[in-house]
Amino acid sequence: MSFNKVIGQEHAAGLLKKAIEEKRLAHAYLFIGPEGVGKSLLAKVFAKALNCEKGAADPCGECISCKKIEGNIHPDVVILSPEGKSSQIGIDAIRKIGATMSLKPYEGRTKVFMIDGADKMTEEAANSLLKTLEEPPKDTVLVLLASNMFKLQPTIVSRCQKVLFHPLGERAIMKELIERYGLDEKKAACVSRFSEGRLGRAIEVLEGEALAKRNKVVDEFLTPKQFGYEDTWLYGEPREKINETLNALAVYFRDLLVFSLSKDQGLLVNLDRAADISRDAARYPAERLERIIEIIADTQEQIKRNANIKIALACMRINIT
Ligand SMILES: [Zn+2]
Incomplete structure (x- = not known):
């Protein structure tokens, strides 16, 4: 996997490749862009390039170093991501990488620390990382990956070279x-x-999970009588996945609205359910659909703000049925 294989992010890939070629590496990079557009893929290519045994700006993908990085077992390439129920990155994780940062690389040339979901660091964790950014160790590159720059402390943002990713x-x-x-x-x-616009999401869809979940949520919430108010399969899902699934539900209702206003199947997102949509659209007045879309968005917002998931979903169900 070389730089030019990262689809649609030629600008970001070119910028990193050039930095390697010209030996003008920043100590810390901040990759900003929506989920599923190639941030972690490009971070991995970058880590490989910084350590590839062939030493070219484009990684070979075949040497031991490249293979270890691909398999996430290279001792000099560390990937942190949010964990636990709160889906956050805590101070302990940051302290741990801080302690190893000052050591020399074990077997590569450059140590690479990727923080995937940097916008999910707790305040303590962010403050601790800031200290590292103020005195970056030698032979170390930090790559922060985030979908929301505004959730990061401005002092962190200002110390990183920003690399933008687009849908x-x-x-x-x-x-x-x-x-x-x-x-x-x-x-x-x-x-x-x-x-x-997210290739990662497209691949998930292809692997069936996303479309299957959309079908499940649409079938449940459009024919609500089969479940009690306090009972939905969504309760068992992690908070972030619930919001993604609710998004699919909102997009479905948006399609109902689009179809009821335009009668044009070509404008639908859920093309594979066009027949259901043209049938179901007749069941709802347009104002009702607009209201339902708002209710779903409100529920997503509450869930993002750590509201009780059961209560939020039960209220949503009462309000949309
Ligand atoms: Zn290699």
Whole structure:
């Protein structure tokens, strides 16, 4: 996997490759962009390039170093991500990497610390990281990955070189799905639209999980009588996944609204359920659909703010049925 294989992020990839070629590396990078657009993929290519035994700016992908990084077992490449129920990165994790940072690389040339979900650090963790950023150790590159720059402390942001990632166009994702997975045009269009410009999401969709969950949530909330108010399969999901699934539900209701106003199936996101949508749209007045979409967005906001999930979902159900 070399720099030019990261689809749709040519600018970000070019910037990192050039930094290696010109030996002008920053001590810390901040990759900013939505989930699923290639941030962690590019971070890994970058880590490989910094340690590849062939020593070229583009990693070979075949030497022991590249293979170890690919398998997440390289001792000089450390990946941190949010864990536990709170889905946060705590101070202990940051302290731990801080302690190893000052050591020399074990077997590579450059130690790479990736913090995936840097916007999920607790305040204590962020303060502790700041100290490291103020006195960056030699032969060490820090890569922070975040989808929301505004959740990071400005002092952290200002000490990192920012690398921006953009959602991909529908055509770019379609092309990739057709080439890589052999999809036909129609299926590729459906998956691409559903994934909202995120290739990672498109791959998840393809692997079935996302579409299966959308079907489950739509079927549950559009035919609510089969469940009690206090009982939904969503309770068992992690907080972030619940919001992603609620997003799929909101997009479905948005499709109902779009269809009821336009009668045009070509404008739908959920192309694979176009027949259901044209049928269900007649059941709801447009104002009702607008209201339901707002209710779902409010519920997502409450869940993001750590509201009790059961109560939030039960209220949502009462309000939308
Ligand atoms: Zn290599």
